[in-house]
Amino acid sequence: RKEVEQDPGPFNVPEGATVAFNCTYSNSASQSFFWYRQDCRKEPKLLMSVYSSGNEDGRFTAQLNRASQYISLLIRDSKLSDSATYLCVVRGSSASKIIFGSGTRLSIRP
């Protein structure tokens, strides 16, 4: 089993739809969690950190479920510009303990 798993997609949804992704992790000692966005042939960019209490940034909401060991990302009122690959990142206590998921591809259609 991979340490961090994501549904690769692609998710193909119409503009304005709500879409959600999950990311599961295997190491219960993981300490910090992030969602990154990566556009085609570009570098990953931080979308948002994921806090234990959940957090929201505009149309984006991230949740952490430590008991079931997954994080989620919800995108409301999706825009064409949301089309990208979304990477979840799970970090441990040291710089070497960082695992990226393989990413979930999202395509928003007009």
Added chain:
Amino acid sequence: IAGITQAPTSQILAAGRRMTLRCTQDMRHNAMYWYRQDLGLGLRLIHYSNTAGTTGKGEVPDGYSVSRANTDDFPLTLASAVPSQTSVYFCASSEDGAGEQFFGPGTRLTVL
């Protein structure tokens, strides 16, 4: 310089040649990282450095070496390139070993 830069942008290299990928950040971040990204495998950590003067091995360190002589620079060297090292290489930095990472634009390397 603003943020983190990498050079070259892309490179085609003959197998057996030595190659150094450069990475420089101006954010005074303590930690720096090198990743490779291959289709279907996501980003994999090659080497990292928690602070200037220290380095450590990541998930896929074989065939690569790094040095961290100062805070800003973190070069990655392929001593004798092989075709399996064809990949996109990303350098990243973070303020410390647990926080969010900022990525450079990447280097596309093709080893023939």
